[in-house]
Amino acid sequence: MASDLHHYPFNPKERHMPNKRFRSVALTAVVVLLLALGLAACGGGDDDNAEDATTTTTEAPEATTTTAEAFEPDDGGDDESAIEGDDQRAAIEDFMNSVQQDTGVEDTGEAYTYVSISDDTGQLTVDAPAEWSDVDGRVASLGTLTLPDVRASTDLEAYNNTFDVPGFQFTATSDSSTGDPRAVLNEYTVRFSQACNPEDVQSYSDPLYTGVSQVFGDCGSSGAAFVWTAVQPIDTSDGDYIAVVGVQILSDADIEALGHILDTFVVTPAG
Incomplete structure (x- = not known):
């Protein structure tokens, strides 16, 4: 079981969760070279799809996937999923800028x-820094309830x-007894x-999720910051749940x- 230490929540736990698909849209770059000669012109282009090659594991993952430039706007393509992906990244970039101002790191x-990692139940999947290779996907417990949980760090004992x-x-x-992210x-x-030192609780929203976040600064002797975000899906047709991310x-x-x-x-959801 995951350790019940200073980062461990004591909210109600879940065994089975509804599904809500949340995936990034891959970026496509199209380069067109135009050559003009007299009254004739011709063009050519290449599509370069940078696709993540990920490994799902709860042990030390290999750094074989995407780079950190995760939020560049997509200038190519006008399909609905690409537009939603752009809006998603733009909303998260705004949130990151706000966190930067609050933390001053x-x-x-x-x-x-x-790399892609998951919890031991297979209900949670997320891309995390490969450098945070100390990974624990074991279920957390509170009383008779269990809670899917995955965490990673350079040193989980120190993180906890x-x-x-x-x-x-x-x-x-x-x-959750209230169904309320706050x-x-x-x-x-x-x-x-x-x-x-806690900052005020702020609203969080992107095209798929809405909820709240809170930044804590000057934590411990290191002066680190900690950001909690609790959200629920806007479209609950596949079910409702509250996801919590702490970094x-x-x-x-x-x-x-x-x-x-x-x-x-x-x-x-659990199978």
């Missing part, structure tokens, strides 16, 4: 690569007990006020990781 010039290393955790529940957020963040931030690269995680997490 330094830009170290570091850039992560990403201190604010000295970057890392994240991702979980989801449909067993109430669930409060259950996760109440302990952080003792070790960090510990020590550098600008960790804010990029936050955006990438929010852009790629998927909740799938």
Whole structure:
């Protein structure tokens, strides 16, 4: 079972969750070269599809997937999914900019690569930094209830007990007694006020999810930041649930990781 330490929530747990598909739209770059000679012209182009090659694992993942430039607008294609993907990335970029202003973390010039990881039940999938290779996908427990949970860090023991290393955790529940993202957020963040300086709770929204987020600054002796986000799907035709993402931030690269995680997490029902 995952450790019940300073990053561990004590909200109601879930066994089975409805599905809500949340995937990024791959970016396509088209380069057209025009050559003019007299009154004749001709053109040619190449499509370069950069597709993630990911590995789902709860052990140390290999850094064989996408680079950290996760939110460049797509200038090509006008299909509905591409437009939705652009809107999704734009909304997350706005959120990342807000987090940057609240945390004031330094830009170290570091850039992560990403791999796909999942929890042990297979209900949660997300792209996380390959450098956060200490991964735990075991189910968390509270009383008789269980909660799908996946977390990763450079050092999970340090992540669970201190604010000295970057890392994240991702979980989801449909067993919340209120169905209110803010109430669930409060259950996760109440302990952080003792070790960090809390910012005000802010609304969060993108084309697929709506909810709330809260930034905690000056955490522990390292002065790290921690960002909690609790959201639920706008379209609940496949069912309703609340997803919670928490990211510990020590550098600008960790804010990029936050955006990438929010852009790629998927909740799938138990089989």
